Amino acid sequence: xxxxxxxxxxxxLLAMLAIAALQLAxxxxxxxxxxxxxxxxxxxxxxxxxVLAYSLAFGxxxxxxxxxxxxxxxxxxxxxxxxxxxxxxxxxxxxTQLIEAFWPGYWHGQVVTVLREVPGAVSLFFLACxxxxxxxxxxxxxxxxxxxxxxxxxxxxxxxxLLMVLYLRDDMSAxxxxxxxxxxxxxxxxxxxxxxxxxxxxxxxRLSRQMQGGQLALSMAWIIVHIGTRALLVAVVPFEGNLTAxxxxxxxESLVYESxxxxxxxxxxxxxxxTAGATDWSLNASTTxxxxxxxxxxxxxxxxx
Amino acid sequence: MFSDMxxxxxxxxxxxxxxxxxxxxxWERQTSPSRRVEYLRVYLSRxxxxxxxxxxxxxxxxxxxxxxxxxxxxxxxRKFIASLSEIVGGICGEPAVLLLQxxxxxx
Numbered sequence: 001x002x003x004x005x006x007x008x009x010x011x012x013l014l015a016m017l018a019i020a021a022l023q024l025a026x027x028x029x030x031x032x033x034x035x036x037x038x039x040x041x042x043x044x045x046x047x048x049x050x051v052l053a054y055s056l057a058f059g060x061x062x063x064x065x066x067x068x069x070x071x072x073x074x075x076x077x078x079x080x081x082x083x084x085x086x087x088x089x090x091x092x093x094x095x096t097q098l099i100e101a102f103w104p105g106y107w108h109g110q111v112v113t114v115l116r117e118v119p120g121a122v123s124l125f126f127l128a129c130x131x132x133x134x135x136x137x138x139x140x141x142x143x144x145x146x147x148x149x150x151x152x153x154x155x156x157x158x159x160x161x162l163l164m165v166l167y168l169r170d171d172m173s174a175x176x177x178x179x180x181x182x183x184x185x186x187x188x189x190x191x192x193x194x195x196x197x198x199x200x201x202x203x204x205x206r207l208s209r210q211m212q213g214g215q216l217a218l219s220m221a222w223i224i225v226h227i228g229t230r231a232l233l234v235a236v237v238p239f240e241g242n243l244t245a246x247x248x249x250x251x252x253e254s255l256v257y258e259s260x261x262x263x264x265x266x267x268x269x270x271x272x273x274x275t276a277g278a279t280d281w282s283l284n285a286s287t288t289x290x291x292x293x294x295x296x297x298x299x300x301x302x303x304x305x
Numbered sequence: 306m307f308s309d310m311x312x313x314x315x316x317x318x319x320x321x322x323x324x325x326x327x328x329x330x331x332w333e334r335q336t337s338p339s340r341r342v343e344y345l346r347v348y349l350s351r352x353x354x355x356x357x358x359x360x361x362x363x364x365x366x367x368x369x370x371x372x373x374x375x376x377x378x379x380x381x382x383r384k385f386i387a388s389l390s391e392i393v394g395g396i397c398g399e400p401a402v403l404l405l406q407x408x409x410x411x412x
Contacts, residue, residue, distance in 0.1 A: 067399055067400055074398075141396065144360050212356040214353045216353045216357075274397065
């Protein structure tokens with residue numbers, strides 16, 4: 001696992017592209033849905049890709065959280081992000097047709113709704129907490145971060161629009177017909193948490209722009225891309241009727257959706273490598289370097305002391 | 306072939322390891338605080354962006370009672386680095402502080 005965490009950002013992006021290419025190859029070869037009796041090779045590739053991506057993200061986020069002092073907002077934020085990644089692994093393990101091989105009738109029972117909706121809601125709760133804690137951490141510093149009026153307007157619009165789309169889409173009405181109150185409320189809660197997360201991404205966008213570059217802003221940008229892509233996939237739902245001319249629209253949507261875990265993994269990797277390399281360098285340096293003591297020197301190089 | 310060349314070069318070089326250490330030590334001492342602040346600014350800009358770098362250095366200088374980061378004097382240096390470490394640690398974590406302190410003490 002430690003070796004895997006040393007993977008560079010480009011390695012992770014290559015892994016994301018390789019999985020997408022594999023799925024495309026399966027679609028073009030006609031194997032999707034036929035090669036395995038319990039669902040399809042495509043489902044296997046999708047599940048393995050998402051589980052691998054979120055497992056890596058979990059490792060990265062845990063390592064990042066330990067770099068901060070206890071009781072700090074950024075430690076809380078990265079702990080929440082690690083919980084989001086960890087619960088997402090569980091979520092995707094239960095959200096695949098492959099389970100039919102070990103648990104016949106799984107997809108036709110009541111328990112499937114509980115095992116799909118509850119981890120989904122819990123993971124989004126942690127993502128919302130993570131994004132909010134990160135925003136609070138930067139806004140509480142005395143480094144001049146602030147929000148503008150347009151940010152509040154954007155947050156309200158995004159929150160309202162996404163909530164409306166999520167409430168009106170078919171899945172929601174399907175959930176409202178469920179007998180179990182647990183999955184019914186879990187789905188409603190997950191919609192609320194996702195809207196909070198999407199609105200929080202606006203704050204992160206403002207903060208990353210105010211940073212004016214740097215690895216930290218790059219990491220935040222990947223978190224924003226992860227949330228933004230997921231929000232875009234939700235927002236496109238009402239317009240699917242008008243997009244029938246686009247060939248393989250559902251497949252393209254699923255391809256983009258399955259890339260979103262890798263976006264989060266790249267975000268965590270960017271942040272992890274920011275200090276992982278720094279530690280090695282500083283440890284080497286601290287063993288060789290003497291503490292600096294300014295001394296009066298002849299010539300033009302005299303220190304200001 | 307290369308090992309032969311290396312040993313010949315080593316034998317021909319009149320500078321010992323101790324001389325190199327001494328030269329490095331002298332260079333460390335000759336690096337002015339303003340240049341070290343410039344190194345810190347470059348490092349912080351790469352890690353946290355130019356905005357955070359500028360604000361963090363400014364805040365740390367203010368807490369060390371210096372007008373500007375480049376004008377920090379030897380008596381204020383320790384306080385300046387302690388304040389800067391506090392700010393950077395809160396944003397980038399403790400490993401980033403270790404590197405910052407390495408740069409501040411002279412590499």
